[in-house]
Amino acid sequence: KAGVTQTPRYLIKTRGQQVTLSCSPISGHRSVSWYQQTPGQGLQFLFEYFSETQRNKGNFPGRFSGRQFSNSRSEMNVSTLELGDSALYLCASSGDFRTDTQYFGPGTRLTVL
Amino acid sequence: AQSVTQPDIHITVSEGASLELRCNYSYGATPYLFWYVQSPGQGLQLLLKYFSGDTLVQGIKGFEAEFKRSQSSFNLRKPSVHWSDAAEYFCAARWGDYKLSFGAGTTVTVRA
Numbered sequence: 204k205a206g207v208t209q210t211p212r213y214l215i216k217t218r219g220q221q222v223t224l225s226c227s228p229i230s231g232h233r234s235v236s237w238y239q240q241t242p243g244q245g246l247q248f249l250f251e252y253f254s255e256t257q258r259n260k261g262n263f264p265g266r267f268s269g270r271q272f273s274n275s276r277s278e279m280n281v282s283t284l285e286l287g288d289s290a291l292y293l294c295a296s297s298g299d300f301r302t303d304t305q306y307f308g309p310g311t312r313l314t315v316l
Numbered sequence: 317a318q319s320v321t322q323p324d325i326h327i328t329v330s331e332g333a334s335l336e337l338r339c340n341y342s343y344g345a346t347p348y349l350f351w352y353v354q355s356p357g358q359g360l361q362l363l364l365k366y367f368s369g370d371t372l373v374q375g376i377k378g379f380e381a382e383f384k385r386s387q388s389s390f391n392l393r394k395p396s397v398h399w400s401d402a403a404e405y406f407c408a409a410r411w412g413d414y415k416l417s418f419g420a421g422t423t424v425t426v427r428a
Contacts, residue, residue, distance in 0.1 A: 207359075236416070246406065246418035259415055293359055295416075304350070305416060307359040 205230065207296050207308035215314045221282040224311045228275050228296030235277040236305060237269060240291040249292075252277055281313075289315045318342060320409050322419035329397050330427050337392040337422050339407030347409035349390040350416075351381055354404045363405075366390060377401070402426040 208227045216222050228235050236259075237249040248261040252271035269279040275296075281288055291312050295305035319342045329335050341347060348367050352360040364375025371383040381392045390407060407419040 238416075245420050246408075248415045248417070251415075261415065295360075304362060304365055306362065307352070309357075309359040312357075 207294055207306055209292075209294050209308040209311050211311060212309065213312045213314075215316060216284050217316050218284055218286060220284050221280060222284060222313060223278055223280045224292055224294075224313070226277045226279075226294030226296075226308060228277070228294075229306055232296035232298055232306075233275050234297045234303070234305075235271055235275065236295045236297075237277070237279050238293045238295065239263075240293060240310070241289070246293070249279065284315045286315050289313060318347075318409070318411050318417055320407055320417050320419040322405075322407055322422050324422045325420070326423045326425070328425045328427060331399055332396050335392075335394045335397045335401070335424065337405050337407075337424070339390045339392065339419060341388050341390070341407075341409045345411060346385060347411045349381075349383060350408040350410075351375065351379070351390075351392050352406045352408060353377075354406065354421075356403075360406065363392070397424075397426055399426045399428070 210225045234253045236251040238246050240246045250269050251259040255271045266282045271277045291310045293307050293310045295307045297303040297305045321340045323338050350365045351363040354360050363379050364373050366373050366383045373381050379394050383390050404421045404423045406421045408416050410416050
């Protein structure tokens with residue numbers, strides 16, 4: 204069974220731009236979560252989607268948003284990029300976030316210049 | 317507030333020696349507990365998890381972890397470390413609000 208895939212793997216943007224990251228979960232998984240990993244703040248939860256509905260949200264500004272499609276693929280969007288948004292963005296999928304284990308993708312490395 | 321603490325930022329161990337990584341969680345209720353490993357430039361790989369039951373949990377790559385309620389701990393161990401075990405290890409916990417909270421991570425260096 205194929206694992207979680209994330210595209211693109213690397214991205215360079217400039218301040219003020221917006222970016223969209225994509226995540227394809229493991230086949231059959233309906234829950235997708237997003238995390239931000241930085242050297243200073245570590246791994247922080249962004250949000251979680253299940254069956255196209257956002258069920259949980261972390262403490263991030265409204266510039267960070269996401270959505271999930273009917274095939275469970277998910278995208279996250281960051282608008283008006285700031286230097287501090289440079290991070291590794293990880294996506295994880297599970298059968299159900301509440302009861303199941305999360306499996307992570309390789310991440311998207313975003314650099315904001 | 318719910319939190320996970322990994323007291324050791326960096327551990328160096330000789331190949332073939334044993335390894336123990338510490339993890340403590342706060343908050344009264346017992347969470348679901350996980351250990352993940354991350355190699356440079358990679359995502360997180362699940363090593364093992366504890367939901368309930370037997371407090372000694374076996375995982376992949378020869379790792380095991382022991383849950384101790386009295387100490388709010390979930391320490392990871394491996395009897396004999398291989399050079400390929402050099403990586404960063406994260407302890408994580410999930411409470412009733414379903415958010416996965418991670419510790420700061422422990423970097424393991426293996427010397428020959």
